[in-house]
Amino acid sequence: AQSVTQLGSHVSVSEGALVLLRCNYSSSVPPYLFWYVQYPNQGLQLLLKYTTGATLVKGINGFEAEFKKSETSFHLTKPSAHMSDAAEYFCAVSGSGSNYQLIWGAGTKLIIKP
Amino acid sequence: ETGVTQTPRHLVMGMTNKKSLKCEQHLGHNAMYWYKQSAKKPLELMFVYSLEERVENNSVPSRFSPECPNSSHLFLHLHTLQPEDSALYLCASSPPGSYYGYTFGSGTRLTVV
Numbered sequence: 001a002q003s004v005t006q007l008g009s010h011v012s013v014s015e016g017a018l019v020l021l022r023c024n025y026s027s028s029v030p031p032y033l034f035w036y037v038q039y040p041n042q043g044l045q046l047l048l049k050y051t052t053g054a055t056l057v058k059g060i061n062g063f064e065a066e067f068k069k070s071e072t073s074f075h076l077t078k079p080s081a082h083m084s085d086a087a088e089y090f091c092a093v094s095g096s097g098s099n100y101q102l103i104w105g106a107g108t109k110l111i112i113k114p
Numbered sequence: 115e116t117g118v119t120q121t122p123r124h125l126v127m128g129m130t131n132k133k134s135l136k137c138e139q140h141l142g143h144n145a146m147y148w149y150k151q152s153a154k155k156p157l158e159l160m161f162v163y164s165l166e167e168r169v170e171n172n173s174v175p176s177r178f179s180p181e182c183p184n185s186s187h188l189f190l191h192l193h194t195l196q197p198e199d200s201a202l203y204l205c206a207s208s209p210p211g212s213y214y215g216y217t218f219g220s221g222t223r224l225t226v227v
Contacts, residue, residue, distance in 0.1 A: 034215050043116065043204050043218035051213060090157070094213065101170065102216070104157040 002027050004091050006105035014113045019063075019078040021108050023091030026072060032094035033074040034102065035065055039087045047089075050074065061085070086112045117141045120205050120219035128227055129195060135222045137188040137205030146188040147216065148180060149204040157204075163188060164210060195226045 007022040025031060032051050036044040048059025055067040061084075065076045074091060091105040118139045127133050137146065148160040162170035163182040177199075179191040188205055202223050206216035 032213055032215075036215075036218075041220075041223070043118070043120075043206075043220045044216075045116065045218070046215050049215050092215075101159055101162070106156050 002093060002103045004093050004103050004105040006089075006091050006108045008108055009106065010109045010111060012111040012113060013081050015083055016080050019076070019081045019085065019110065021076040021089050021091075021110065023065075023074045023076065023105060024072055025074065025091070025093045025103075027093055033065075033067060034092040034094075035059065035063070035074070035076050036090045036092065037061075037087050038090065038107075044090060047076070081110075081112050083112050083114070086110055116217055116219065118205055118207055118217050118219035120203075120222050122222060123220065124223045124225075126225045126227060127192070127195065129197070131195075132191070132193040134192065135190040135203055135205075135224075137190075137219055139186055139205075139207040139217070139219075141207060141217060143207035143217070144185055144210045145208050146182060146185075147206040147208075148188065148190050149206065151202040151204055151221070152200075160190075192224075195224075197226050200224055200226045 003026045005024045034049045035047040037047050038044045047063050048057045050057045050067045058064045063078045088107045088109045090107045092102040121136045145164045147162050150158040159172050160174045161180040166182045177194050181189040202221045204221045205219040208214050208216045
């Protein structure tokens with residue numbers, strides 16, 4: 001069965017520091033991979049996605065992620081954290097058994113220290 | 115505004131009430147979804163509609179009843195809910211297939227008392 005693992009339910013970084021949120025997946029087929037962000041009392045917003053082609057994907061708000069097939073990883077990074085980045089981040093992979101379903105990680109809450 | 119609108123934003127209901135959640139999108143998407151988001155739990159897919167037909171139903175209790183009258187509107191009818199049904203209910207839409215990812219609404223925060 002497919003699965004998505006996000007390491008760390010909470011990650012705390014100082015403002016201006018590097019943000020690294022980890023996502024590993026298991027999939028028997030080439031995956032489509034997604035990162036979403038959820039601000040308090042809001043729905044989820046697509047940050048970026050990998051489907052095919054270039055393995056380094058750039059998204060909104062200065063985030064990027066790199067698809068590494070050999071490591072089955074899709075980690076999210078941002079060079080310099082801002083206070084406005086405080087939110088919960090979800091990694092997801094397309095479900096091989098369904099044309100519609102995404103398999104979701106449990107989420108990582110990003111805390112920014114002043 | 116994401117293009118997917120959910121109403122109401124907040125709902126408090128008693129266990130014997132009947133209420134409905136509404137979702138509307140004008141993005142031209144063909145698929146619509148209901149998700150449940152509870153504290154400390156992964157996102158749970160409840161229902162999927164494609165071209166107004168239900169294509170997935172993930173073992174959701176019958177006290178939740180979806181309705182998709184057209185490709186722009188999706189409802190979730192609620193009756194005789196339990197306190198453990200309190201959660202954020204998220205609607206999403208997409209073109210057919212998971213390749214594109216979803217566009218989510220802002221959710222309805224439901225509290226069952």
